[in-house]
Structures are given as structure tokens and as C-alpha cells.
Amino acid sequence: MKILTVVGARPQFIKASMLSKAIQSEGKMEEILVHTGQHYDANMSTIFFNQLKLPKPDYYLGIGSGSHGEQTANMLAKLESIMISMEPDIVLVYGDTNSTLAGSLAAAKLHIPIAHVESGLRSYNKEMPEEINRIVTDHLSSWLFCPSQTAMTNLKKEGITSGVYQTGDIMFDAVLFFKNQALKQSTLRNDLTLKKNNYYLATIHRAENTDQVERLTAILTGLQQLDKTVVLPLHPRTKQKIEQYKLTDLITHTQIKTIEPVNYFDMLAVASDAKAILTDSGGLQKEAYMLQVPCVTLREETEWIETLETGWNQLVGADTQQIVKSMKDLSIPTNSPLLYGDGKTSSLIHNLLLQTYNKNH
Structure with a gap:
């Protein structure tokens, strides 16, 4: 066969x-x-x-x-x-x-x-x-x-x-299979001097956010105003749009650490130790749940509605105030059933x- x-x-x-x-x-x-x-x-x-x-x-x-x-x-x-x-x-x-x-x-x-x-x-x-x-x-x-x-x-x-x-x-298979290896091998957290639960991880790449200057500006402004360092691996499209819209000053803020796109082990390790994840990625919402890290989704809807129903994920769209509020009101649910x-x-x-x-x- x-x-x-x-x-x-x-x-x-x-x-x-x-x-x-x-x-x-x-x-x-x-x-x-x-x-x-x-x-x-x-x-x-x-x-x-x-x-x-x-x-x-x-x-x-x-x-x-x-x-x-x-x-x-x-x-x-x-x-x-x-x-x-x-x-x-x-x-x-x-x-x-x-x-x-x-x-x-x-x-x-x-x-x-x-x-x-x-x-x-x-x-x-x-x-x-x-x-x-x-x-x-x-x-x-x-x-x-x-x-x-x-x-x-x-x-x-x-x-x-x-x-x-x-x-x-099948991503749950990968998280279980690779997590310990990733935590041992990845040096990114040390390179960036990150301490467990003392930073946020953010990713932005969807066209609905990157191709509209108002949405991208609102998201980056929200990340600036958070109470902890935000690690932001820059997707090539996002980087290009930030330059096109002349928004570079929003990501040179001391609160935001922009880095190049990272490999799977680095992403798994950094996601695993983050206080929370802010993302418009479908896969990362789900991985956050699997790693038991609270997630905030920078979209108006999600395919992974089970993560909303269990309280591990919330939708805030591209709203600066909602992004800031979501981190101020952050709570970690006590229940995480095997959804996947x-x-x-x-x-x-x-x-x-x-x-x-x-x-x-």
C-alpha cells in the first residue's frame, strides 16, 4: 500500500x-x-x-x-x-x-x-x-x-x-513526544534571560491582522502596554507589513522582544514556560491548551471552541483595551479535560x- x-x-x-x-x-x-x-x-x-x-x-x-x-x-x-x-x-x-x-x-x-x-x-x-x-x-x-x-x-x-x-x-502526540526533549535542548529562554511565568509569548501572522494597518497597530499597542515582557517571533509577512506601515517604533518598545522565527523545539519550550500566549494562530491556541498555558486569541472567532468553553482561551480580536484587560484579569482554570x-x-x-x-x- x-x-x-x-x-x-x-x-x-x-x-x-x-x-x-x-x-x-x-x-x-x-x-x-x-x-x-x-x-x-x-x-x-x-x-x-x-x-x-x-x-x-x-x-x-x-x-x-x-x-x-x-x-x-x-x-x-x-x-x-x-x-x-x-x-x-x-x-x-x-x-x-x-x-x-x-x-x-x-x-x-x-x-x-x-x-x-x-x-x-x-x-x-x-x-x-x-x-x-x-x-x-x-x-x-x-x-x-x-x-x-x-x-x-x-x-x-x-x-x-x-x-x-x-x-x-495528532499535535497532541507531538507535544507529548517532544516536550521534554525541547525543554532540555532549547537555549532560547536562557539566551533571552526569560524566567518561567514571567513573560508572555505572542505571534501574529494572519492576513486579517497583518493586512489591515488599524488592526496591526491596535494589537502591537496592546502588547506594549502589558505588565511583562512580550516575546514576539516575527513572521516574515508581519515584519514586511510593519515596515510598510511604518510601525517599527511599536516593536522597538522596551516591553517587546522581537526575535526571528524559531524552530519547533524553541517554540515548544518558550510556549511551555510562558505566563500566557497571545496569538492569531490556530495551532498555537491548541498547543497552549495542551501545555496548560492560558491563551488569548487575537481574532473574532476560533476553530477551537472547546478551548473557549473550558476557559483556557478567550477571544479579544484586535482591541487594544481588551488585550490589556485580558492579561490583568488572567486566571488559570483548574480543569483541563483530554479534549484532543x-x-x-x-x-x-x-x-x-x-x-x-x-x-x-
């Missing part, structure tokens, strides 16, 4: 590393790994692959940046050619990036069954490109692996009930693919 896996962004490398470990240890599937190059920082990609011990990609497409249409079209053409050549039994995609969409469309046109890991997420905000990508991918997939009960419910509302499985979240499985999602997905594919062939 031959699986072709498509990855292109750093969170996908992390997820794929866990399932690839399961595939390798069982030895019942052959995996062909395709890296689209959507995250085009080659150095960071290499570091991620090395840290996670992810197999070297069989194909590297080197797509890089571009408009959504241009990026997706370039991936689509190259992925189609590889799929025709390799004739995989299943195409496996992760999450909701343009790489996810391109992999799904190429496979669907060639009548190759698709398996979607992290299926069923919905923000119900179609202005987000990720929302379009995940909806299309879910409606094309034969296997839909859901991280939570909410995701299962979302699919049912859209009439998708066949091939749907609640598997838990038991850390054995990769093994479960592997076994489900094997069983259901063999049963149907």
Missing part, C-alpha cells in the same frame, strides 16, 4: 513526523513524502525536518510565495505529475494550507482517494483562505480524521458522515487507513 503525503508548512511537518514514525515502525505501508516548499525559508524547513527526524522529502517542489491562485496552481501542476508517475493508493494531506488544497484537488481529478488529517474544523469565516481550503478538502476526502467532537459535528451539519473518524489531535485524544492519534490513523483500505480492496 502506497501513500503519498503532501506537506508544505511547518505545522504540517510536525504532524507528518508523528504519522511517518507510525508508518515506519509498522512497515506495512510505503510513504512518498512531497514538500511543496510553501514555507520557503529553506533553512527553517531543514531545521524542522532534522529536529523532528522526518524523512528527507522524496520530492521538493520549491514553490515559494505568490498569490493564492499562483501558488496553488503551481503546486497543482507539479503534484499531478508526481501522482501520475508514482500511482499512490492514497493521498494524505494535513490541515488547511494551499498545499492541502492543491494535494486534494490533484488527487481528486486523478480519482485517488484522499485522507485528511485535522478534518472538520470551521471558523465560519469565509474571508479566511484557510476556511475555503478546509471545506473543499473535507468534501473531497474519503477519510476524514477529526481532532475533536466539535469537528465531527461540523461535518455532520454539512452532510458528511461517511469515512469520518474522531481520532484526537490520548496522544496516540498517529497510531490510530495508521491502523484505520490500513484496515479500511484493505477491506475495500
Whole structure:
């Protein structure tokens, strides 16, 4: 049984590393790994692959940046050619990036069954490109692996009930597997002289925040006014927009420590020891919950509504006053149920693919 896996962004490398470990240890599937190059920082990609011990990609497409249409079209053409050549039994995609969409469309046109890991997420905000990508991918997939009960419910509302499985979240596997190693190996906290629970971690990268000068200004102003140091790894797009809007003075404030994008181990270690996390990233909201660190989401909605219901996450949008208030009123919930499985999602997905594919062939 031959699986072709498509990855292109750093969170996908992390997820794929866990399932690839399961595939390798069982030895019942052959995996062909395709890296689209959507995250085009080659150095960071290499570091991620090395840290996670992810197999070297069989194909590297080197797509890089571009408009959504241009990026997706370039991936689509190259992925189609590889799929025709390799004739995989299943195409496996992760999450909701343009790489996810391109992999799904190429496979669907060639009548190759698709398996979607992290299926069923919905923000119900179609202005987000990720929302379009995940909806299309879910409606094309034969296997839909859901991280939570909410995701299962979302699919049912859209009439998708066949091939749907609640598997838990594969990122939880990665957090459990890599956390201790990350805390031992990462030197970033010492390099930045950070003490546990005495700083905040912030990330900003979504177009809805970076492409609107008012929102970006409001968020950065809010971070300036917090009572502890804010560590801010600067996403390339965010950095470019800050320069374009002439907002550099907002991040040279003594309260904010801007750093270059960080590898997975550094991010895991810095997130784990933070007093709280402020982010517009979907993945980091969830990881904050898994690490039992309170989270404030710089958006008007979230796909991870379970984190809101348990009190570990709150939505503040791009409102300066709400950002400041959220940290003043910060409390740590006493309850953290296992919302996202038991850390054995990769093994479960592997076994489900094997069983259901063999049963149907």
C-alpha cells in the first residue's frame, strides 16, 4: 500500500513526523513524502525536518510565495505529475494550507482517494483562505480524521458522515513526544534571560491582522502596554507589513522582544514556560491548551471552541483595551479535560487507513 503525503508548512511537518514514525515502525505501508516548499525559508524547513527526524522529502517542489491562485496552481501542476508517475493508493494531506488544497484537488481529478488529517474544523469565516481550503478538502476526502467532537459535528451539519473518524489531535502526540526533549535542548529562554511565568509569548501572522494597518497597530499597542515582557517571533509577512506601515517604533518598545522565527523545539519550550500566549494562530491556541498555558486569541472567532468553553482561551480580536484587560484579569482554570485524544492519534490513523483500505480492496 502506497501513500503519498503532501506537506508544505511547518505545522504540517510536525504532524507528518508523528504519522511517518507510525508508518515506519509498522512497515506495512510505503510513504512518498512531497514538500511543496510553501514555507520557503529553506533553512527553517531543514531545521524542522532534522529536529523532528522526518524523512528527507522524496520530492521538493520549491514553490515559494505568490498569490493564492499562483501558488496553488503551481503546486497543482507539479503534484499531478508526481501522482501520475508514482500511482499512490492514497493521498494524505494535513490541515488547511494551499498545499492541502492543491494535494486534494490533484488527487481528486486523478480519482485517488484522499485522507485528511485535522478534518472538520470551521471558523465560519469565509474571508479566511484557510476556511475555503478546509471545506473543499473535507468534501473531497474519503477519510476524514477529526481532532475533536466539535469537528465531527461540523461535518455532520454539512452532510458528511461517511469515512469520518474522531481520532484526537495528532499535535497532541507531538507535544507529548517532544516536550521534554525541547525543554532540555532549547537555549532560547536562557539566551533571552526569560524566567518561567514571567513573560508572555505572542505571534501574529494572519492576513486579517497583518493586512489591515488599524488592526496591526491596535494589537502591537496592546502588547506594549502589558505588565511583562512580550516575546514576539516575527513572521516574515508581519515584519514586511510593519515596515510598510511604518510601525517599527511599536516593536522597538522596551516591553517587546522581537526575535526571528524559531524552530519547533524553541517554540515548544518558550510556549511551555510562558505566563500566557497571545496569538492569531490556530495551532498555537491548541498547543497552549495542551501545555496548560492560558491563551488569548487575537481574532473574532476560533476553530477551537472547546478551548473557549473550558476557559483556557478567550477571544479579544484586535482591541487594544481588551488585550490589556485580558492579561490583568488572567486566571488559570483548574480543569483541563483530554479534549484532543490520548496522544496516540498517529497510531490510530495508521491502523484505520490500513484496515479500511484493505477491506475495500
